[in-house]
Amino acid sequence: MAWNEPGGGGKDPWGGGPNNSGPPDLDEIVRKLQERVSGFLGGGKGGGGGGGSGPDISKRTIGIIAAVLLIIWLFTGIYIVDPAERGVVMRFGAYAKTTEPGPHWHIPYPVETVQLVNVDEISSFTHKAAMLTKDENIVDVELTVQSRIQDAGNYLFQDQAPEKTLRDATETVVRKTIGGSKLDFILTEGRSAIATMIKERVQSLMDEYKTGLLVTSVNMQPAKPPEPVKAAFDDAIKAREDKERLENQAEAYANEILPQARGEAARAVADAKAYRDRVIAEAEGQTSRFTAVLNEYSKAPQVTRERLYLETIENVLGANNTVLLDVPGGDSLMYLPLDQLMKKSKQSQASTSDSRRGLSQPTTASTGTPDPRSRSTSRERSTR
Incomplete structure (x- = not known):
């Protein structure tokens, strides 16, 4: 017969004494707990003569316990934000503020909660598609977009899926940009310009949608023409490179010849000026000589005439x-x-x-x- 069945003697097989069928008294448990706490704090005295101070001791104990619990609850509101993070404080589930790196305190749960967001982590994705250009050609475009969180509050509360919004905006901007550019520009020197344009336009949409994301870079891979016409485009690119090379050579030759030509022109101008000055000086000298001879001729015509003849x-x-x-x-x-x-x-x-x-200089005959x-x-x- 089992110990807990009727007629089993009511003894606990583990030596616990007779088994009472009813649950323990709740008042008795509370009373025993108060007595133990009072004895621990030094408020209880031996014997049963202290019945008159029981209610005061229990109130004081409850107040101390409540104060301790309140302090512990307040301490749970301390949190530390790392340098790479931002703390988003939510009051009853609604956005309240964003805290910077360092130690902070907030009203503990359930009044306020804090969510830490890493704003230095770089996320990236690749977009690849075949698109139609402005001159109605098809080109394969592949680019990589890198972004990070700029505003933690907007990232958590303004947009339900910021990453998806970024992908959709990138696809829209790429189609608009490639559709407004010609194929030659995309395949040659326009790659960096198109990447910069895409980055600016995507960031403008992210700011307009308040996603809290910052586009850090857009790396565009070299665009490729369709395979059936790839050979023709390669030949066109080589011809364009040859054209640029020849233009550079012609420019270098011009830069070499022009200074020499300018120097020769300056020398010719200087020689002409020197010849002009020399001719003028000779003419002035002959004029002076003729005037001097004329004066002598007026004084002695016969002698001067004979001298000129000789x-x-x-x-x-x-x-x-x-x-x-x-x-x-x-x-x-x-x-x-x-x-x-x-x-x-x-x-x-x-x-x-x-x-x-x-x-040459004037001869002795010209000077007389x-x-x-x-x-x-x-x-x-x-x-x-």
């Missing part, structure tokens, strides 16, 4: 290879320095030709100062 004959005969001997009673043994006379004649001819080309040796020779001729 100088003219001297210049004419000095440029001639013929040697004239006009000496009465001349001797065949007369010594003539023919080599010196011929050499002088050649020099006079060279000086005359140079003066005509304007490349004949060679002393020719004067002596003319004197000898006139004497003889």
Whole structure:
């Protein structure tokens, strides 16, 4: 017969004494708990004579317990935000404020709750699609968009699915941008410009939708033409590169030739100015000489006329290879320095030709100062 069945003796097989069929008295349990707490705090005394102070001791104990529980509850409102996080405080489930990194306190649960959001974590996704360009060509576009959380409050409460919104906005912007650009621009130098344009437009939509996301970068892979026409596009790109190379070579050649041409032009202008100044100076000198001769001619016309005649004959005969001997009673043994006379004649001819080309200085004939040796020779001729 079991110990807990009727007639089993009512004894607990573990030595707990007789088993009472009813549940324990709740008042008795509370009373025993109060007595133990009072004894722990030193308020109880031995024996049963302290029945009059029981209610006061229980009130004080309950107040102390309540204060301790209140302090513990208040301490649960302390939280620390890491440098890479932001704390979003919610009061009764509604957004209240956003806290910066550091220690903070909020009214504990259930009044306020805090959700920590990592704002330094970079998330990325890849978008790839075939799109129609402005000149009605199909191009395969692939790009990677990286973003992070900029405003934790907007990220949690303004948009239900910020990442999905970012993907949809990226697809819309890419289709609009590629549809407004020509294929040659997309395949060549327009890749970086298109990536920048897509980033700005996507960020504008994110700010308008208040998703709290910041687009950090848009990396666009080189666009590819459709496979059936890829060879033709490759040839076109090579031709364009050859064109740029030839243009660069032509520009380099122009940069090399133009300074040289400018220098030669400046030198020619300087030579022309020098020739002009020389011709003017010679003309002024001849004018002064003519004026001086005119003054002398007015004073002594016969002497001046004879002198001019002799100088003219001297210049004419000095440029001639013929040697004239006009000496009465001349001797065949007369010594003539023919080599010196011929050499002088050649020099006079060279000086005359140079003066005509304007490349040499005025000769002695132009300045009107004949060679002393020719004067002596003319004197000898006139004497003889």
